[in-house]
Amino acid sequence: MPVTSVETDTESLTMTLVADFPVGPERLWAVFTDPRQLERFWGPPGWPSTFDAFDFTPGGWAKYHMTSPTGERAGGAWEFVSIDPPRGFEVIDSFADDNGEPIEGMPSMHMVFTFEATPEGSRMTNVSSFASADALEQVVAMGAVEGSTLAMNQLDVVLQDLRAYAQGKGTQLEVLSDQHVRITRLIDGPRDLVWRAHTDPDLMRQWLLGPDGWRMTECEIGDTVGATYRTAWAPEPGTEGEAFGFDGEVLLIDAPRRVVQTEHMIGTDFPSTTNDLSFYEEDGVTLLTLLIEYPDAATRDMVLATGMIDGMEISYRRLEGVLVS
Template sequence: MPVTDITTDTENLTMTLTADVDVPVDRLWRAFTQPRQLERFWGPPGWPATFTDFDFTVGGHARYAMTSPQGEKSRGTWEFLAIDEGRSFEVLDAFADEDGQPIAEFPSMRMVFSFAETAGGSRLSNVTYFTSAEALEQVVAMGAVEGSRMAMDQLDTVLHGLREWFQGKGTNVELLDDTHVRITRLVEGPRDLVWRAHHDPELLTKWMLGPDGWSMVECVVGDTYRYVWEEGGNPESRFGFEGETLLDDEPRRSVSTEKMIGMDGPSTTNDLQFYEEDGATLLTLLIEYPDRETRDMILATGMADGMETSYARLESEVLQAA
């Protein structure tokens, strides 16, 4: 995890984030000054950012929106106040309305991003300056500390190539907190095809099968979906999941609810994102559980092993045949 420290200072009205990474300064600099890279980590998990403007000049502006799994948007804008190429830049950061204009009711903050060489690579220092103790307290109360940590802890996957960082690791499971789990898997294939394999019933029935011996006997997709499997042709072994689509941003992101058919209780929210680099696609699935007990119960079923078997089948039986 890159973030080594986040400190709030009520006397000096600052919040300082420090992150150490194992790449040169120029690589870290590019991650923060190229919008397609920046948007991969600027929003915390579940709230990815999309930059619509990025005029990296003094007096220029950047505008972005972070989108929740339910489609809610939190917008922001930067005004670039100073740029010291390769070393630092300074912005005036503000919450924005739908037109990208600062919202007066929310605090604006001056932020300084500094980049320095270290023995093991490079260091980011991000200092946010507040105009009052109330403004600092308001932003902290909105979850800025933990949100910043979770966002910046995504840096490693941006600074390294996808194959360099993920190839050979299979299906990786991370426990982010009591109710959120992040699952990543690198799939050798282009994003458009990987997206289609997740949404085309004919393709889904070829790979989303879990352990060997199971088959998908029902596959309905759309605004609502329903998947049913059985083992060895035995109808008594049948089980399945159903849910509804909350967000469909082809081919980047698909969010849906999920609930076992016939079971009472709340559903999970599954936020699946697709990112392509050099012909390989990184799948990132953020699952929100209703509570820790449900999280642990589902993970204990061997879910990750079943997913890995399915993803290996996706690569060997669907993508290679395309």
């Protein structure tokens, strides 16, 4: 993980985050000064950012909002104070309303980004200074340490060429916390087609099958927020296993970029999970990122022990064949 430390200092009224990366400072600079690349990591998993404005000049403003899995929005705004390419820049960072205007009464902070070369690549240091101990305490209580750590730890995939980072590695699992895991898979195909393959029942029946010897018996898709869905599978004759399925509710749709829905195993009293699936295209390939939120670590471990990652990889290989045809 890139983040090596996050420290708060109540005497100097600062929070300092340090992260190391295997790329040069110029690459870090490019990522932090391009709103489209910032959107891929500025915000913890499950709260991706959308930058609505980005005037990268002293005195200019960047305005953005983060969207939760249920569609809740949280806004932010940067006022650029100074810019020193490629060594760093500083901003006044504020909580913002729906119009991107700083919210009165909410703490703002003076934030300095510094990028410097290291023998292994580069180091990013982010120092946030607060006007009072109460402001620092308020931001920390809102989860700033955990949120910023999770956000910056998403930078690895952004900094590297997507094909070089993920192609040939199959379905990858990262355990982020007791309640969250992230699953990624690079699909050789454009995002529009990959999205369609996840939302067209006829196509889903061709690839979303898990191990060989299974068939999809139900495929009812929810295509609007609030709609329900239902999918089920059964073994072919001669294949061991018992039929199973899932149902749930669609929480958010942002076609063709993101879909969030709950998932519950039909016929059980198991708790539901929240599945947040995003699609990112680069150079003709699409990175699928599935963030799953479990109610607790025990449920997380029980589900992962079923071999779901192996089943997903078999399905994704089949999907690539469907896209080719």
